[in-house]
Each structure stands twice: as structure tokens, then as C-alpha cells.
Amino acid sequence: MKYFKQLLFISLLFSLSLLAQNPEDFHKKLLTLDSHTDTPLMLGNEGFDFGSWNNPDEGGGRIDLARMEEGGLDAVFFAVFIGQGKRSEEGNLKAKMSADAIFDNIEATINANAANISLATSPADARRNAITGKKSIFIGIENGYPIGNDLRLIENYYQKGARYITLCHSKNNDICDSSTDSTEHHGLSKFGEEVINEMNRLGMMIDVSHISDEAFFDVMKLSKAPVIASHSNARDICKHPRNLTDDMMLELKKNGGVVQVCVLSAYVKNQAPNPEKERAVEELRIKYNNFTDISEDQMKLARQEWRAIERKYKGELASVSDLVDHIDHIVQLIGIDHVGFGSDFDGGGELSDCKDVSQLGNITSELVNRGYSPDDIQKFWSGNFLRVFSKVESLRTN
Ligand SMILES: [Zn+2]
Known part of the structure; x- marks a missing residue:
């Protein structure tokens, strides 16, 4: 631990001198993490090979190994995304089967590129892989639907490597109401409360992106661990129900959590x-x-x-500058310790000057231009998220 701290201190001094010379080299030295991508949607596509360079203008998606290298991204969460379907025994079973198939696709992709990427399940994994030059692939589940009504499945997915669950997607489910659906449970359902307790017990991160405002405040009351919003922005700047209000963010600060800003233009800039x-x-x-x-x-x-x-x-694409307006707002409201990055690439994420993962350095350049310190920028790119992740792990009760 002592050695690691010394290393961190030396590298920070090194970063300072690099920053003065060249923001691009500085960006490459950072430990960077993206907490939400829908790249698994690409993995089954013909002609897409995660291990090589794919053309984004010809259906090649936003993320692959070559472009991660170009954009200096060290760690990425792949979302096991399941669209909300029928809430019946049959529907739940199909959701579980779809989720299992996506886990298999991710595993196959990691195995096929084992020399360069590795499954990561803890902050320590991310740090170790960065040192050995491997990219970290983390797994999150977007939508608690595949759990159905069976609490035991949460541990099943944890054992398969998932480290967060986004409680719902764009429609209500048995856990809670969605921010983009009607009011049904008025927040978390009874089952949803049990889900929160079980995730706390396991040391699994609770993702509040997509859930309704009422559900968010229910989670804040109940969760013993800090939470993440894996891909959400500030509603004060962009009036989309998917984004977090100032009141929500103030509560999230008390909880010790983190908002991971995303590059999906409709959540960045008000659209006609x-x-x-x-x-x-x-x-x-x-x-x-x-x-x-x-x-x-x-x-x-x-x-x-x-x-x-x-x-x-x-529609009109937002820009990196528009995105950093969200970061500025969040920092002014709740401080630099509660903001990070979750692109939503391959789920609609795209800015005019950050179209794919290869262009992430533009965000660092804009942060440098606006006067953020190397330490602040490191917090944004992974420090805050990994702090929350470690805290959640440490609160695991058995
Ligand atoms: Zn989403």
C-alpha cells in the first residue's frame, strides 16, 4: 500500500509536468473508466470484431480495443441490457435467458482477446490491469428485469461478475418506477426494497440511472452504501426526466455517491x-x-x-463543451468528489466532438482549459467511481 502511494505521488508530479507540456500525453497517463456502455449489443454483429479497429461510420459502433487504446480508456463497464418486456413468469424467464446469452457473449469476447483485456470485478483489478497494460472489462446489468421476483438471482449475477444493477430501464418493472413511465409503485416496490437490502449485503453497486425521482429518494433512505448514477446528467442544464435534479444530487452527496455524466446528446442539451x-x-x-x-x-x-x-x-449533437457545463454545474453544487464518466456509447452516446471512445481526450482538454487540476481530473476519470466501488465492497456483510 505504501509503495502504491509513493507510486501515485510520483506519477502525480509527473502528470503535472506533462499537463504543462501536452494535455494529450497527460490524458493517456490517467487511469480512466467508463461506467456505462452498451457495447455488448455490438458483440453479436457480423463484421464487428472487438479486438480490432472498426469503422464507426459503417456500423462499427463506438468502442473497440484499437479505439480504446487511441482514446486512452483503461476500464469499461459493459452493460448486460435487457429491454423491459412482460412481467410474467414466462417473461421473466426469457429475460433471464437473454441476460445469460449476453454474459456468454462477453465471456467469449474476453477469451478471444485474453492477451489484451481481462474481466475485472474490483477496483484492485482495474489498477492492476492498468499497470500490466491490459484493458479492464467490468460488467453491469442495465435493468433488474432478469431477476424477476427471485432475490437469489442477484447473487447468481454477482458470481457471474456483475458489479452493479441499474434498477430499471425506460419502463416500470417489479422493482421500481421508471423516470420515463407512469407512476405505479410510487418509488420502490416492496420487492424493490428487498433488492436494495440484498445488493447492500452482497457489496453490489446500486445504479439509480433511469429510475423515477420517487424511487431515487426511496433508495437514498434505504441504502446503507453509496450509490452510482452510471449514466445521468444534470436536469437543471438539460430538462430530461432521465437526468438528476439539484435536490437529488444534494441527497446523493450526503449518501457519498457519484453521478457519472454521459454523452447522449438528448441528455446533454435541450433538444427541439x-x-x-x-x-x-x-x-x-x-x-x-x-x-x-x-x-x-x-x-x-x-x-x-x-x-x-x-x-x-x-437531432443537433451536443458538444464536449456542453457536457463540461454539466460537470461544472455538478461540481459547483456538490463538489468535485461526486462526478465521473459513463458514456452510454453504443446506447446512443455521441457528441459532435466526441463521437466515439477514440476522442475521449477532448473531454480532458476541455477540463484543463476550464482550470481543473490534475488531481480533480483524475477524480473525474475514475477516482470518485472507484472510491464508491471500494466503499460498497467494504460494506458487504457476508
Ligand atoms: Zn440507459
Whole structure:
């Protein structure tokens, strides 16, 4: 531990001198972590090879090994994302099977690139892999739907390597209400309360992104451990229900948690209403059964059609400067210790000057321009998130 601290001190001094010379080299020296990507959606695609360079303009997604190297990203959370479907025994079972298939895809990708990447399940793993030059792949589950009504499945997913669960996605589930659906439970359900207790017991991070405001405050009351918002911005700057209000962030500061800002333009900058696009997306959802319970081939078609809609109705992309406005706001409100980064790449994340992982250095440059210190910038890129992660681990009760 002492050795590690000395190393950290020396590297910080080194960073200071690098920063004076060249922000790009400084960025590469940081330990960087992205807490939310939907890259597993890419893993089954023909022509996509995570281990090499893929063209983002030809359906090659936003993240691969070559571009992680280019953009200086050391650690990334892959989301096991399950769209909300029927809340029945059959629906829950199908959600679990879909989740298991995604875990298998992630495992296969890691095995195929074992020389360069490694599954990580703790802050220590991220630090060790960074030293040995390997990229860390962490796993989070986006939507608690595959747990169904079976608390024991939380431990099952923990053992498979998942270290957070985003309690819900864009629709309500049996755990809680979503920020983009009607009011059903008025926050957490009874089962949702048990989920929080079980996640605390296991030392698994609770992700409050996507959940309703009432559910957020319920979690704040109940959780004994700090929480993360793996990909959310400030609602004061961009009025999307997915973003956190100032009141929510003040509560999150008391909880010791962290808001991980994302680059999805609709959550970064207020967009002009686009009812035509909304209608097209809604029709697509209906056509493909809300992307659940459909065959692999149908899922591929659904993704192609989704991309076509995105291209046709592309709204105005926000910029890195717009993103850093969120960081400034959060820092002014709750301090530098409660903000980090969770891109939402491959789930819609894209800025005009940060289109994929290769361009992450632009965020560091903007932070440098706005006067953030090397220490602050390191906190943003992983220090805060890893602090919360360690705390959650340490509160595990058995
Ligand atoms: Zn999401």
C-alpha cells in the first residue's frame, strides 16, 4: 500500500509536468473508466470484431480495443441490457435467458482477446490491469428485469461478475418506477426494497440511472452504501426526466455517491421536440415487441431499423463543451468528489466532438482549459467511481 502511494505521488508530479507540456500525453497517463456502455449489443454483429479497429461510420459502433487504446480508456463497464418486456413468469424467464446469452457473449469476447483485456470485478483489478497494460472489462446489468421476483438471482449475477444493477430501464418493472413511465409503485416496490437490502449485503453497486425521482429518494433512505448514477446528467442544464435534479444530487452527496455524466446528446442539451422521430421509434418498439422475446435475426433487423431512424432524424449533437457545463454545474453544487464518466456509447452516446471512445481526450482538454487540476481530473476519470466501488465492497456483510 505504501509503495502504491509513493507510486501515485510520483506519477502525480509527473502528470503535472506533462499537463504543462501536452494535455494529450497527460490524458493517456490517467487511469480512466467508463461506467456505462452498451457495447455488448455490438458483440453479436457480423463484421464487428472487438479486438480490432472498426469503422464507426459503417456500423462499427463506438468502442473497440484499437479505439480504446487511441482514446486512452483503461476500464469499461459493459452493460448486460435487457429491454423491459412482460412481467410474467414466462417473461421473466426469457429475460433471464437473454441476460445469460449476453454474459456468454462477453465471456467469449474476453477469451478471444485474453492477451489484451481481462474481466475485472474490483477496483484492485482495474489498477492492476492498468499497470500490466491490459484493458479492464467490468460488467453491469442495465435493468433488474432478469431477476424477476427471485432475490437469489442477484447473487447468481454477482458470481457471474456483475458489479452493479441499474434498477430499471425506460419502463416500470417489479422493482421500481421508471423516470420515463407512469407512476405505479410510487418509488420502490416492496420487492424493490428487498433488492436494495440484498445488493447492500452482497457489496453490489446500486445504479439509480433511469429510475423515477420517487424511487431515487426511496433508495437514498434505504441504502446503507453509496450509490452510482452510471449514466445521468444534470436536469437543471438539460430538462430530461432521465437526468438528476439539484435536490437529488444534494441527497446523493450526503449518501457519498457519484453521478457519472454521459454523452447522449438528448441528455446533454435541450433538444427541439421531434414528434416524427418519437412516432417512428414508438412504431419500431411495437413492431419488435419492445425488443424483447424476439429471435436473433429479428433483433438484428430491429437494430438496423433503429440506426436508420437515428440517421434520418438526427437531432443537433451536443458538444464536449456542453457536457463540461454539466460537470461544472455538478461540481459547483456538490463538489468535485461526486462526478465521473459513463458514456452510454453504443446506447446512443455521441457528441459532435466526441463521437466515439477514440476522442475521449477532448473531454480532458476541455477540463484543463476550464482550470481543473490534475488531481480533480483524475477524480473525474475514475477516482470518485472507484472510491464508491471500494466503499460498497467494504460494506458487504457476508
Ligand atoms: Zn440507459
